[in-house]
Amino acid sequence: MGLFQWLWKSITGSTVEHTDQRLVKVGDRAYVENAPYVLPKDEQEIDRLDLQHYVFRYMLRDNYLAPLKNPGRILDIGCGTGLWAIELAKGFPTADIVGLDILKPTLDATQRPRNVLFLQRDVLKGYHLRNKHSTMPICVS
């Protein structure tokens, strides 16, 4: 079974609720309501995260430091804008990449490579990956 099929099966049979997060305005910034996350979630934050992504990529001269050869599955917890997951998907076209975030990236669907899946989940509420035999390199950001 492919990763995406397995994930969908796992999600549809899961007792873990999908998060139903909403944004609240505080001053001129938007924040995730009732979440233990202090940073804003708005256009300004997207710009900041994108800039940070490019700065790190420039400094590291790559998107990662781990000695990845030919990864099959990559889980990006707290994927934010989804930019890193998308770049990894392009760099590893045979890998299945899953980006989890309390709010899904607001990407145009055409920007998403077919080997990336974005899921809206609060990881603090638990996330069951049912297949005990699966192995996934995990990135928490």
Ligand SMILES: C[S@@+](CC[C@H](N)C(=O)[O-])C[C@H]1O[C@@H](n2cnc3c(N)ncnc32)[C@H](O)[C@@H]1O
């Ligand atoms: C500092 S941002 C980093 C985003 C991205 N990894 C990057 O490097 O640009 C942290 C991300 O974690 C997400 N996050 C925070 N708490 C979370 C939770 N409980 N479950 C899932 N995602 C969460 C936020 O929504 C945010 O997108």
